[in-house]
Amino acid sequence: SADRTFTVSTGITIGTTAITSGTVGRVLFEDTGNVVQESANLFWDNTNGRVGIGTSSPSRPLHVVGASLFNNLIFNDTSATTVHTNIEVKSDNAYETGLLLRSTTGLRWQIYVNNYTSNNFIFYNYKLGAQAMMIAGGTSNVLINTTTDAGFKLDVNGTARVQNTLTVSAGGAVITGQVQANGGLKTTVVLNNTFNTNSNSRTIFQSSDALGEARFYQSVCAGYVATINTSAVLQAESTTQGFLPPRMTTTQRNAIASPAPGLVVYDNTDNKHYGYNG
Numbered sequence: 001s002a003d004r005t006f007t008v009s010t011g012i013t014i015g016t017t018a019i020t021s022g023t024v025g026r027v028l029f030e031d032t033g034n035v036v037q038e039s040a041n042l043f044w045d046n047t048n049g050r051v052g053i054g055t056s057s058p059s060r061p062l063h064v065v066g067a068s069l070f071n072n073l074i075f076n077d078t079s080a081t082t083v084h085t086n087i088e089v090k091s092d093n094a095y096e097t098g099l100l101l102r103s104t105t106g107l108r109w110q111i112y113v114n115n116y117t118s119n120n121f122i123f124y125n126y127k128l129g130a131q132a133m134m135i136a137g138g139t140s141n142v143l144i145n146t147t148t149d150a151g152f153k154l155d156v157n158g159t160a161r162v163q164n165t166l167t168v169s170a171g172g173a174v175i176t177g178q179v180q181a182n183g184g185l186k187t188t189v190v191l192n193n194t195f196n197t198n199s200n201s202r203t204i205f206q207s208s209d210a211l212g213e214a215r216f217y218q219s220v221c222a223g224y225v226a227t228i229n230t231s232a233v234l235q236a237e238s239t240t241q242g243f244l245p246p247r248m249t250t251t252q253r254n255a256i257a258s259p260a261p262g263l264v265v266y267d268n269t270d271n272k273h274y275g276y277n278g
Contacts, residue, residue, distance in 0.1 A: 022038045023038075023043075023056060025043040025044050025045055025046070025052075025056060026038045026039055026040075026042070026043055026044075026056075027039045027042040027043065027044055029042075041053060041054050043055065043056045043057075043058065045057070045058050049061065050062070050063060051063070052065075053065065053066070053068075054066045098110055098111050098112020098113060098122075099111045099112070108125075108126035108127065109123065109124065109125060109126065110122075110123075110124040110126060111123055111124075112124070113137075118136070118137045118138060119137030119138075120134050120135065120136055120137045121134065121135040121137065122134045122135075131147060132144070132145070133145075134147060136149040139151070141153050141154070141155065142154050142155070143155050143157075144156045144157065144158070145157040145158045205217070219232060219233055219234070219235065220233070220234055220235070221234075221235045221236070221237060222234075222235070222236045222237065222238075223236060223237035223238045223241075224237060225237040245264050245265055245266050245273070246265050246266065247265070247266045247268050248265060248266075248267065248268065249267070249268065249269045250267050250269040250270065251269075253265055253267050253274060259276045260276070261276055261277060261278035262275065262276065262278075263275070263276040264276075
């Protein structure tokens, strides 16, 4: 045996590199040549139990600054709080910030908020190269296939389809119905029966499914004329067509129950017009 002299480094020495100073929270990792190094981008906040990637002061259990790639990412917030925020996206870009969703086939969707003054929430289809839907930040109106907020809660530029029940209500008037295969609307409930674009909201047309009838509460004109005759409740206007009353056989004419005086029909058995005189 013999006396030996050892030199002790003032830092941590693992391998051949001495770490004499560093940033609090930096994570050590094994580098090339079995040498432990300090990570420049990975930090551990031991006080709050947080991991920071690209930041030395993480504000969440996992705080990532910069572009990240996840093949499978699952969020599960079980905390007993009023507001649950599973995904929070922030950007220093004053114009827009958002999520880019991309599949392996190349179909991409971007969901982002643009223009910090308007805060419009936009769904953008990269495959079509066009905006698909926007929720206007100032009004929360939903815009589909249009970028102009015209003041409607739902504004669809294009053909829209309702396959089940459609309910429209305003000022107490409610229309509830089902869209039919032929494109018509079968109404089940009509309150106030008001169909009028004027401000007086008078009842113009009323339908009754129970009675199988429809009523007009003002003069009706078939064909265009600048002014409807004030003395006519029903007016027909044409220079190429005529008025055609109901046509029936003599047996059918005689079978009309309780005909009203003045009732007019055409009997196509003997080819004559008939008017009931009461």
